[in-house]
Amino acid sequence: MFLDILMLFFIISALQPMLTQAALRMSRQRLIARLEEKNKSRVITLIHRQETMSILGFPVMRYIDINDSERVIRAIQATDDNTPIDMILHTPGGVALAALQIARALKLHKGKVTVYVPHYAMSGGTLIALAADEIVMGKNAMLGPVDPQLGQYPAPSIVSVLKQKPIANISDETIIMADVARKAINQLRNSIINLLPDEHPMDEKESLADILTQGIWTHDFPINVDVAKGLGLNVSTDMSQEVFELMNLFPQPTQYTPSVEYGSTERRSQPRRPH
Template sequence: MPFSIGDLFWIFFILMALLPAIRQYRLEAVRVRLIQSLEKKRGTRLITLIHRQESLSILGIPISRYINVEDSEAVLRAIRLTPDDMPIDLVLHTPGGLVLAAEQIARALQKHKAKVTVFVPHYAMSGGTMIALAADEIVMDENAVLGPVDPQLGELPAASILETVQLKGRERVDDRTLILADIAGKAMTQVADFIYRLLVEKMPPEKAREITELLTSGRFTHDYPLTCEQLTAMGLPVCGELPAEIYALMDLYPQPPQRRPSVQYIPLPYSREPGRNGQ
């Protein structure tokens, strides 16, 4: 039966609409194979908590991600399915998210009886740092960073709200600000208590209190990058060498394509030996 131009148009439209879903399915399959390979190599359960923009919908609309309750439910389910004597590897790449979800994940990792290793290839800020602190070992790329875990009330740092009330005086601020200050004080106490409980099992109480104060008191801005050198100076055992498979896995979580790439390079390792690299 001959096809009309209209029929060909609709076939083309349907294929173009399904193409992103097909690409996503193939990408998921490659990820699973790489995860299984790394699990077999290390003898662990590998969990990924990676938040980037991906073209997930049929129409290819980018969706921003952060730690939420769905993430905590999925991670807790993966931990529950892991035998007590099997180590867990967690690949962490996130700007942070809900305190509730991050605390649930951190608490579950802390309770796991076998060794827990967190890999940070690029960054794990805020709630991501909270999760990393629950691990027995944090392995970071030499240029990767963690961040402070001081609580935020909406877009406002809890520490700054308290500082504002202290500077102006309680009698010179409105009721809403006083209520925010009360909530901010409780939030800072709760987060500090939780971080201290994570750290005190790994180090002396005095050192745990010192690191807790640095991370939760609002001494730094919330997006301040804490490098390997700074974290080591604080007394946190971080850094090390990430397996090559972790970097390969990150390549399988791409940002949505752009018309003009903001970063471009030839994706091959170079040698400085004469005559190599086509020179």
């Protein structure tokens, strides 16, 4: 009897995560369908959360990769040319090739493309956002520079070495890296110019591409709503509440004690009573 109960416990423990994931997936699909009906659009999500490996239990960051680009491109191809696309982005960035593929597919879509950034879309995520007709950001959301990274070093910093020292005092390896870095910057700069909406004047496109790729800021510099508007991007903060609800359906792993907690009751300011 005890062994039967123990076996049942292990079976339930094994099935519980699968059932939870299935329930979350169904809830996400219902909310996505609601958003699509509301906006008469195709909703595509690209959301990267920190995940925990089930055995060893250490965190693994997720990034934009080729698998993501293949799935997003298939979703775009399955969308009628004139149907608007609403893309919800939450990512630290990732492989430049994959981000460029997604951005180019969005750029070529004939219907209106809106990218929603509820919290952050850095690096490759920003590259994707640049291809949109409109970027909707949460009031505290952030974008980031897209300067190429070669290994552990930013490409603009490698190029700047050539200006700091006589060429005879620079190793051959550094000179080669600087040459590759210069090519990477130019390639990404030209890609950004091609991705930005056609109605933008060419001089504004070139200026924006220079700012985002030339290492004016560090790679993790937070481009908030005001900075993004100052750069000439078509940004609004008209974020639908459903987008934040959808983010709640992509939970972080629950194997650890949360670092942030607050009461479940909605709090609104109340007029103080006189003493």
